[in-house]
Amino acid sequence: MGENVNRKILLASRPVGMPTESNFKMIEEKVPEIKEGEVLIRTLFLSVDPYMRGRMSAAKSYAKPYEVGEPFLGGMVGKIVETRNSRFQVGQFVEGRLEWAEYNVSDGSTIRKINPELAPVSTALHVLGMPGLTAYMGLTYIGEPKEGETVVVSGASGAVGMIVGQIAKLKGCRVVGIAGQDEKCTYLTEELGFDAAINYKTAENLRKAIKEVCPDGIDVYFDNVGGAVSDAVMTLINFQSRTIICGQISQYNLEMPEMGPRVAGQLLTTRSLMKGFIVSDYAQHNKEAFTQLSQWVKEGKIQSRENIVFGFENTVEAFLGLFRGDNIGKQLVKIAEE
Amino acid sequence: MGENVNRKILLASRPVGMPTESNFKMIEEKVPEIKEGEVLIRTLFLSVDPYMRGRMSAAKSYAKPYEVGEPFLGGMVGKIVETRNSRFQVGQFVEGRLEWAEYNVSDGSTIRKINPELAPVSTALHVLGMPGLTAYMGLTYIGEPKEGETVVVSGASGAVGMIVGQIAKLKGCRVVGIAGQDEKCTYLTEELGFDAAINYKTAENLRKAIKEVCPDGIDVYFDNVGGAVSDAVMTLINFQSRTIICGQISQYNLEMPEMGPRVAGQLLTTRSLMKGFIVSDYAQHNKEAFTQLSQWVKEGKIQSRENIVFGFENTVEAFLGLFRGDNIGKQLVKIAEE
Numbered sequence: 053m054g055e056n057v058n059r060k061i062l063l064a065s066r067p068v069g070m071p072t073e074s075n076f077k078m079i080e081e082k083v084p085e086i087k088e089g090e091v092l093i094r095t096l097f098l099s100v101d102p103y104m105r106g107r108m109s110a111a112k113s114y115a116k117p118y119e120v121g122e123p124f125l126g127g128m129v130g131k132i133v134e135t136r137n138s139r140f141q142v143g144q145f146v147e148g149r150l151e152w153a154e155y156n157v158s159d160g161s162t163i164r165k166i167n168p169e170l171a172p173v174s175t176a177l178h179v180l181g182m183p184g185l186t187a188y189m190g191l192t193y194i195g196e197p198k199e200g201e202t203v204v205v206s207g208a209s210g211a212v213g214m215i216v217g218q219i220a221k222l223k224g225c226r227v228v229g230i231a232g233q234d235e236k237c238t239y240l241t242e243e244l245g246f247d248a249a250i251n252y253k254t255a256e257n258l259r260k261a262i263k264e265v266c267p268d269g270i271d272v273y274f275d276n277v278g279g280a281v282s283d284a285v286m287t288l289i290n291f292q293s294r295t296i297i298c299g300q301i302s303q304y305n306l307e308m309p310e311m312g313p314r315v316a317g318q319l320l321t322t323r324s325l326m327k328g329f330i331v332s333d334y335a336q337h338n339k340e341a342f343t344q345l346s347q348w349v350k351e352g353k354i355q356s357r358e359n360i361v362f363g364f365e366n367t368v369e370a371f372l373g374l375f376r377g378d379n380i381g382k383q384l385v386k387i388a389e390e
Numbered sequence: 391m392g393e394n395v396n397r398k399i400l401l402a403s404r405p406v407g408m409p410t411e412s413n414f415k416m417i418e419e420k421v422p423e424i425k426e427g428e429v430l431i432r433t434l435f436l437s438v439d440p441y442m443r444g445r446m447s448a449a450k451s452y453a454k455p456y457e458v459g460e461p462f463l464g465g466m467v468g469k470i471v472e473t474r475n476s477r478f479q480v481g482q483f484v485e486g487r488l489e490w491a492e493y494n495v496s497d498g499s500t501i502r503k504i505n506p507e508l509a510p511v512s513t514a515l516h517v518l519g520m521p522g523l524t525a526y527m528g529l530t531y532i533g534e535p536k537e538g539e540t541v542v543v544s545g546a547s548g549a550v551g552m553i554v555g556q557i558a559k560l561k562g563c564r565v566v567g568i569a570g571q572d573e574k575c576t577y578l579t580e581e582l583g584f585d586a587a588i589n590y591k592t593a594e595n596l597r598k599a600i601k602e603v604c605p606d607g608i609d610v611y612f613d614n615v616g617g618a619v620s621d622a623v624m625t626l627i628n629f630q631s632r633t634i635i636c637g638q639i640s641q642y643n644l645e646m647p648e649m650g651p652r653v654a655g656q657l658l659t660t661r662s663l664m665k666g667f668i669v670s671d672y673a674q675h676n677k678e679a680f681t682q683l684s685q686w687v688k689e690g691k692i693q694s695r696e697n698i699v700f701g702f703e704n705t706v707e708a709f710l711g712l713f714r715g716d717n718i719g720k721q722l723v724k725i726a727e728e
Contacts, residue, residue: 106659111659112659113659114629114658114659114660114661275654278652278654278655279652282654291452292671297654297657297658298658299658300654300655300658303652303654303655309651309652309655310652311649311650311651311652312649312650312652313647313649313650314616314617314641314647314648314649314650314653315653315654315664316613316616316620316635316638316641316653316664316666317616317638317641317647318666319635319664319665319666320452320635320636320637320638320666320667321444321449321450321451321452321666322452322666323452323666323667323668323671324665324666325663325664325665325666326653326654326657326663326664326665327657327662327663327664328654328656328657328658328659328660328661328662328663329658329661330661333630333661
């Protein structure tokens with residue numbers, strides 16, 4: 053690959069059901085030249101996130117669909133390699149939602165500088181970035197957990213789930229994680245201090261397994277998964293419980309919507325709340341959230357874990373792995389050395 | 391029936407599916423004698439309400455189950471006929487949640503005086519009572535309707551629904567009611583000023599019918615019904631919509647829980663809220679709500695309608711009629727003349 057080649061990944065076609073490699077196309081272009089006011093960014097890490105599956109479809113959602121033939125957009129951390137913008141110097145690290153590409157051009161409005169002394173720069177894509185803020189906002193402003201309450205998190209070892217559980221522990225809650233591998237469960241209880249973790253794939257009776265570790269019922273349910281996992285959790289919610297709908301990864305690749313037990317009756321008899329959100333709904337709290345998360349990370353009170361795949365050409369594979377549950381912790385693609 | 395006979399209705403057995411007359415038992419007792427501090431109340435109106443179906447089952451819910459062999463408890467309006475309590479005089483009208491009986495005894499803590507000059511005393515069982523407060527609290531504090539938004543109400547001609555729609559109109563919203571008879575729909579649009587009403591039993595394609603009268607989507611859904619009606623509504627909710635779960639009358643008599651389209655994904659992509667409640671969750675706003683409702687009633691801005699069945703012996707039949715959708719407006723049983 054020559055030095056002046058910029059590889060990019062485009063949406064080749066909209067998937068029906070589970071996406072495959074054929075829905076993506078890698079192209080090569082020349083590294084773009086920048087104009088006055090712009091910077092050229094070398095990608096170091098690309099973030100692959102479950103919500104991107106939604107953007108591959110044309111259906112109305114909070115995130116605008118990707119266009120067929122256009123590049124994927126996603127979180128990335130990079131380094132300024134050329135600048136014609138006085139706010140940015142060569143060598144600075146930045147984070148932004150840009151193209152899945154080895155190089156990006158920005159006028160500065162789509163990126164923010166990150167401080168490499170605070171934490172490794174890749175944390176700007178998880179605990180000190182969108183997933184961390186998502187965990188903080190959903191738990192704090194929808195979940196409103198109180199000391200002594202029981203918080204259940206699905207997709208607990210993912211980028212958002214692992215932060216949710218640790219914040220809930222810091223708030224004095226009993227925390228139960230649900231994940232799809234024994235290794236993930238061990239990570240949650242041994243490394244992150246969760247009170248219990250359940251492998252939903254091997255539990256003989258999921259409801260019973262959850263009930264056993266939630267003797268006082270469930271006050272807050274932070275849901276990244278949906279489907280049968282949520283069906284079991286929802287039967288155990290307490291009066292005036294709060295369910296945060298952050299993701300529904302079990303449902304994203306279904307060709308036909310799945311039927312399930314209706315939840316409205318359960319919400320009624322328990323006088324409970326269920327709310328979907330995206331992180332930008334709580335943007336007015338960004339500064340507070342970022343300050344708090346940074347402090348917890350600095351004090352060692354919140355840990356995070358990365359699952360790294362190397363090489364731009366493996367980006368699609370890393371993305372598809374999300375739906376197989378390959379990752380423990382935040383799934384990243386490392387494109388270049390810092 | 392002798393003057394000193396007090397008829398009562400007990401729960402004879404718990405129903406499976408739709409309740410029948412056999413689940414109830416009428417007994418005759420002597421009219422009780424009152425002790426110091428007590429009053430004897432002659433029942434004038436009994437209220438039959440859908441939520442009572444829940445109390446006939448043993449399942450955990452916000453309202454404690456009735457016990458087999460014990461009297462039904464429900465809203466009633468009565469007149470003091472004997473008093474040994476200085477706070478109450480003979481001839482005063484009171485409202486309370488007491489036994490389904492021709493006479494009740496109270497120590498005063500379970501009843502409140504009602505003012506017959508404000509409105510007919512029976513309104514204490516609907517617009518100026520529990521159903522009115524329920525409509526006000528749910529719409530105001532969960533729905534938070536803004537001027538110009540679209541509010542959809544299911545069970546729209548029932549005791550709660552008819553008030554919800556009128557309050558929403560007073561707040562400047564577009565209001566669409568869903569009901570199960572053409573006559574109910576006509577009442578909503580002709581008498582109560584709803585912008586549109588849909589008969590869900592005769593609509594060929596319910597979703598399409600709702601969409602036609604909600605060109606800007608649905609911002610607030612006040613749900614008294616659940617099931618297929620809600621399935622259709624939920625496909626049309628807007629970003630950051632609010633769904634108030636007040637009742638699920640379509641589901642109360644099912645022998646097996648019904649499956650339906652999962653709502654969590656829709657709540658996620660629209661960043662929407664769904665919340666169940668009972669009126670007492672908002673008790674801190676009771677005074678404000680009552681004052682506001684009384685004023686609207688006095689000014690003629692809120693109307694209400696009663697569906698009256700006469701005679702204590704017809705109470706069970708009136709209750710069962712709720713589940714057939716017999717009533718337009720608040721279903722009452724008139725037991726005695728004022």
